[in-house]
Amino acid sequence: MAEGQNFRLINIDKRQTLAYLHDSSNLHLDQLLFEYDPARLVWMLAASRIPKPYQRSVEKGHSVHTHDLGALDLPFDVLENIFRQIHHEDAEDAVYLELTNSFLRDIGQKRVYNMLLTYHCPWWLERLICLGEYVRGDDLPLTAGVIKECERAVLCGEMPAEERKAEEARQFREYMACLDDEFGSRDRHFFDGWRLIDSIRKDRGRHNSRIYNCVEYTISDDAGWYTWSNKFRECGTPGLSPTEHRELQALVTPDWSWDGRPETEWVVCSWSCAEYVRVSGVTKLTGASPRGPWTDKDKHLSLGHVLLTQICWSSDASGTNLGYDGPITRGRWAGHHVAIVTVDRLLEDTVFNVKLNGRWDDVTNKVMKEVTEIWMRHDPDVLLAQVRLTDDPSDNERHANENGNDSQS
Structure with missing residues (x-):
C-alpha cells in the first residue's frame, strides 16, 4: 500500500458515511477519486424533477364535484394534512389513496414526491466534507454554517x-x-x-480531531433506492387497469430527464456560497453523452467526482497521492450544503432563490480547469485527445513534431 494521508467522507448533518467507503483506514484521496466510484454520490444528492401539476380532465372521466370523494369530501387543507400523517414507511398507502380520485391525486402529489426524495437522495442539501486524517480540530472551513454554534462542543477541537x-x-x-x-x-x-x-x-487521525471522529452511522448508497423500488415492484393490486398502472408508475418513478437546454441542465451546487457546476463541463472533457445528472462514462468522471474534488479538507496538503500541487485539501465547498438539481430549479425554487436574491454563480469553467489538471496527472486517458493536447505541453510538442513530419513528407 502506498504511503499517504487517509481521507474520510462525512455527512456532517447526519454523522454518516457510506458503506463502500467504510474501511477508511485504507483509503487515500487517489483511491477515493479513481477507485471507489464517486459517481455513486449522484444517487445520494440528485433530486428528481418536481412533477408538473396534475391535469384533471372531464374527458378522462375525472370527478367534477368534490362530493365524489364521499366521506373524504373535506376542505383541501384537511386532506393535505391527512397525506402528511402517512409515514414514509407506508408510502404505498399514500400512492393508492391518490389513485382513488383525481382530486386526491392533485392534493397528494407533493407528499408522495417528498417521500420519494427521502429514499432517492437522502443527502440532498446536507453538509458534506471529505476530511484528511491530518486535520486539526481548530482548522475547519470558515464558511458560515459549516459548523453551527450548537455543534462546536462536539465537532471542534481535539478529543x-x-x-x-x-x-x-x-x-x-x-x-x-x-x-x-x-x-x-x-x-x-x-x-x-x-x-x-x-x-x-x-x-483516530493524527490530531484526534472531533470532527474527523464524528461518524456514528454507516449507510449503503443504494439501500433507499432498492427499498423504494421494492415497495412498488409487486403492487399486489390486480384490480388496477392498465391506465392506473401507468399512473402509479408515473407517481413513483423519479424524473431525471433533460431536454438539452442550458436553462434546464443538471448541476452540482453549493447552497452555502450559491455556486454551481454544469454536467456539460464533464461531457466536454470526456466526450460522454449526458443522461440527466449522469453521463454514459460516469465511472471515470462524473458530477460526483467533481464534487469530491471541491469538498476535501486537511491541515496538511501532503500525502494526497495525486501528483497535483493545487489546493485540493482546502476545498472551496468543504462542509457546504450541496445538492444536484437543475438550473431552472435554482432560480425558481424558494429553497434556492433565497440565496443572494436568486443570483447564482456558474463556476463550471473555473472548477473544471482544476479537475482537468488533476486528471491530466493521474488518469489522462479519460480525457478527450484535444483536451490533453491543450493542457499537456509534452503532447503539444509531440503533436507539433508530428505535424512537421507530415509536412516534410
Whole structure:
C-alpha cells in the first residue's frame, strides 16, 4: 500500500458515511477519486424533477364535484394534512389513496414526491466534507454554517484522552453485545473486540480531531433506492387497469430527464456560497453523452467526482497521492450544503432563490480547469485527445513534431 494521508467522507448533518467507503483506514484521496466510484454520490444528492401539476380532465372521466370523494369530501387543507400523517414507511398507502380520485391525486402529489426524495437522495442539501486524517480540530472551513454554534462542543477541537477511552469502552461494549447475541459464548470472539479497539485507535487521525471522529452511522448508497423500488415492484393490486398502472408508475418513478437546454441542465451546487457546476463541463472533457445528472462514462468522471474534488479538507496538503500541487485539501465547498438539481430549479425554487436574491454563480469553467489538471496527472486517458493536447505541453510538442513530419513528407 502506498504511503499517504487517509481521507474520510462525512455527512456532517447526519454523522454518516457510506458503506463502500467504510474501511477508511485504507483509503487515500487517489483511491477515493479513481477507485471507489464517486459517481455513486449522484444517487445520494440528485433530486428528481418536481412533477408538473396534475391535469384533471372531464374527458378522462375525472370527478367534477368534490362530493365524489364521499366521506373524504373535506376542505383541501384537511386532506393535505391527512397525506402528511402517512409515514414514509407506508408510502404505498399514500400512492393508492391518490389513485382513488383525481382530486386526491392533485392534493397528494407533493407528499408522495417528498417521500420519494427521502429514499432517492437522502443527502440532498446536507453538509458534506471529505476530511484528511491530518486535520486539526481548530482548522475547519470558515464558511458560515459549516459548523453551527450548537455543534462546536462536539465537532471542534481535539478529543482528550479520557473522552477517547470512554468512547472506546462504549464501542467495545456495544460490539461485544452484538457478537454475544449472534454467536453466544464471549470467549470465542473476545479477541475480535480488541481488534476493533486497535482499529479505532489507528483510525483516530493524527490530531484526534472531533470532527474527523464524528461518524456514528454507516449507510449503503443504494439501500433507499432498492427499498423504494421494492415497495412498488409487486403492487399486489390486480384490480388496477392498465391506465392506473401507468399512473402509479408515473407517481413513483423519479424524473431525471433533460431536454438539452442550458436553462434546464443538471448541476452540482453549493447552497452555502450559491455556486454551481454544469454536467456539460464533464461531457466536454470526456466526450460522454449526458443522461440527466449522469453521463454514459460516469465511472471515470462524473458530477460526483467533481464534487469530491471541491469538498476535501486537511491541515496538511501532503500525502494526497495525486501528483497535483493545487489546493485540493482546502476545498472551496468543504462542509457546504450541496445538492444536484437543475438550473431552472435554482432560480425558481424558494429553497434556492433565497440565496443572494436568486443570483447564482456558474463556476463550471473555473472548477473544471482544476479537475482537468488533476486528471491530466493521474488518469489522462479519460480525457478527450484535444483536451490533453491543450493542457499537456509534452503532447503539444509531440503533436507539433508530428505535424512537421507530415509536412516534410
